[in-house]
Amino acid sequence: MNQRSLTILAIFLSPALAAAPLPNTMMSAPVAISPQARAGIVAQLEARRAQRGLDARHGFTVLVTHPGMQGTQVARVAHTWKGVPIFGSESVVVLDANGRIQSESCSERRIGLGKNAGTAAAVNGPAGDFSVVPALTAKQAIARALASLGADASHVAPPTAEPIVYPVMRTERTAAARDKQEFELNALDVEDVVDHYELAWLVHTRMQVGDKPVYHDTVVSARDGSILDQWNMLQTVVGVGKSQYNGEVPINTTLVDGKYKMIDDTRGTGGKFGAMAITNANHGTSAGNVYVNDTNTWGDGKNYVPKGSTTDANGQTAAVNAMWGLMNTYDALKNIFGWQSLDGHNTATYIAAHVNTAYDNAYYSDTCQCMFIGDGSSFTSLGSIDVIGHEMGHGVTAATSNLTYSGESGGLNESASDINGEVVEAYARAGGKGETIPLDGNDWVLGKEISKSGTPLRWMTKPSKDGSSPDAWSTSIKRIDVHYSSGPNNRMFYFLSQGSNADKASDYYSKYLVKAPANMSGIGLDKAYRIWFKANTTKFTSSTNYADARAKMIEAAEELYGKGGREAIAVQRAYAAINVGADVDE
Template sequence: MYRPNFRLSLLSMAFVASLAQAQSFHADAAQLHARAEDHVRQFPGLSLHGRDHAYQVRDVIVDADGSSHVRMDRTVGGLRVIGGDLVVQTDRLGNLRAMHHNLHWGIQSAGKPALNASRAALAVTRTQAGSVGKPELVIYARDQAPALAWDVPLTGENADGTPFEKHVIVDAANGRQLDAWDDIHTAAATGTGKTLYSGNVTLTTNSLTSGYELRDPSRGGTYTINMKNRTSGGTIFTDADNTWGNNATSDVASAASDAQYGTAVTWDYYKNVHGRSGIANDGKGAYNRVHYSRNYANAYWSDTCFCMTYGDGDGTSIKPLVSLDVAGHEMTHGVTSRTANLTYSGESGGLNEATSDIFGSMVEFYAANGSDAGDYLIGEKIMVGGGALRSMVKPSSDGASADCWYSGVGSLDVHYSSGVANHFYFLLAEGTNSSYGTSPTCVAGNTRVATGSGSLTGIGRDKAAKIWYRALTTKFTSSTNYAGARAGTIAAANELYGTGSAEANAVAAAWTAVGRN
């Protein structure tokens, strides 16, 4: 009697099913590609599509609800466009939702280069060591008007023995270098930071042939340099055993460990909580400058260098300003500049400062570091003899900040007018009575100090942070004032938790409690 080979049959069926799935996947991918290209050509105002433009799919992501994100590289007249890639987002029915790209100018077919390939290669070797490969004629359009350029490959070895595989972009009109980057991504190592304020922490560093450098390849390449009490120059910290500092100011690497740790925690907070990859949301890391100048009792963020700068303090009232909440505060100024770009004066300036205080505190909570527990005080670790730079529980406790909104609050220094939003955020997150202290509400009238005894229950800092971040990134603009902040945060809460939700009502109540109806 004949017995069929069921095992063979099942395997055959599985193979046929897999083949069918593969064919279906490729068919679906081709369909998504074709649909994306149709949208690109149908909406040239959004895609900046033009004559002789062509596209090649690099990646396709399909969400659980069927919506898709098709990432495509662009060529014009057969030339690769550096910076011309785009993502076409559609809903599950294939309707266009958005196009994402970084072009600001349309691109026309390029003419002939004034500089040939040989001269482009020579322009590179005159200034940089290495072996030059075959240059490729491209159109360069990263954050600038499109220009005909040469992508000159350059290979060699750094002083520490690490090989490099660079792309050097040379203007085909005049030989000027437009950009450069390295395709070699160095290995990360795990080191120990002996910080001033956060105890002993784990640091991700960069492994070199001769030791380690304080650079984090896993977080956009962010790094820390020693300014050596100067105001320019500086060199990246290096070390032989990957242990940085001694928990005291006698080792200059201690403050560097704090800064690098603060950068890493802030990166992780924004990425893991808000889905933001780096300050500019482009995956690129900022860098730190520590030991800036002499007796410099401040810290600041600079958009120009895309970096944080930390002084060592004056030694009498302020210690080195590299605490975790200060790091989160300064990096958040960068986030604000890349989103709402709140103008640093008047009420918008107060909102700018408050945003940094809010997220500086949330970074501290996120770290869950026993040596620097989360709180609603700003800079409490850097004060000689105790105290804090600012309090979100009762901002007026510093003798200058406003607890309540009033018509003249915008005339205060932005560090003091920020008190209104800081007070609002604390009441929204924790309520009037919490383990962090009693926070009085504001009474009617033109007063800057809260003396009321109203009662509010907080919604929790996680929800409050989500609401503020969404308002910052989708509602606030450069001139948003406190009235606009009230409207923006209520709208954000409605979107996140439902129109008329308990969270949205709590936002409105917290603004009323600080005098901004």
């Protein structure tokens, strides 16, 4: 079989701007962690139990490993009680070349488990010995979850249920903030504490109602079948190749038996198609087949004509948009960090174009670790570069911090994808090459190109311009949709990169910056993203909230650029600008 990769001749944008010398931040090569190495990680953590007041009933399970910075690997480890994972309680450990733990970032939601009634440690935990024997079976828990959704749906993937110990959380003020008015509270004035524990089933349902995906995670009590919590798991934006948004662009294809397939065999390995690919959902709900063409010129650069062919030149344009976004996202992560594909192990992914009919959405699916792109009705085709970068960002987060898609952690999850979309946009528009992120090139808004009116979906500079997103943290932020609770962190990242403005009438002003100078200095997009990526991939846990994100971002900045440096100070000021922590002088 004659098979070779071809790249279409295209016009490139201007080269990336030069940047200052970089710290040694490239990722290690993907390494498979052996069972013996996993056992070694667990043994090291078990040796630390006594220091934390834990007994042998508290265990550890290695969930996933991925490359860390040069010469290191990262392991994400669940905390367990009698072998059952404690939801949101975990450790992220960085390992040296010999498998020894260099550092540990920890989310402790287990201390009360098994403590005797009346002791100080039992205040937030159940008395005595906490049983892990469920009264409901997994099948019964799935039935309860499905009943709670009330949807006449078909399953995209079979529903599953896993046993967990579920910490029911409550928010308390710190002692120093007891007498503050609600509007005066800063994110560091409150803390999440465990109210009590429930044995539960975590039920994953991935369904379709008509042609619309309906993905949920549901926490079902294993004692009486009540619904303890539930959240939407559809990670979305509402959201020569002749592309719609970037002119003529180079896309890699593969020649097989005289036909050109939209498979890029220079990026990614394995997966469903053996390499990165674009498929044609053809208005259906499944991915469909890989795009095939008689010639190696694709698309017409125009928006998809409703009810038209999905395979002619006009129909191919959505596929060109998707492949251009996929290639640039892959290259940005690999060239800047050495991070390969979504999972860091170079596992190939794919994007399905023309999903459903006139579908105003794009989403990442955890069932296939792939993306689906709609043609739009209120929007034009949803394959703009920032949208593709956003959806692929969900895949990176899923493979690393796996921020729970609810509450503050859900807002941070969405923000991580918005940040990724802006970085990829800047990288692609500067030529898509080099080991640094250019100083500019992105527009700091999400979805402007796909908007028929030209009004963006979200503004990172001043999130409240969309009418729903807050500009700063407040105690109510955990109760709003994650696409809006992402707003403050998006603004933080803009300030960290670009700085603020002291003019109160400016969109770039923050009333929370009260130290000198009033207009904080930014550190540039390249440094800002390196700090964010390091924190998200090596320090955040699934339950990280805004206050914890600030602390982990400061740690990341200090490790990359030094303690007390302008970068760490900028992180503190950028979070202070959104009411997370106190401001400091530069």
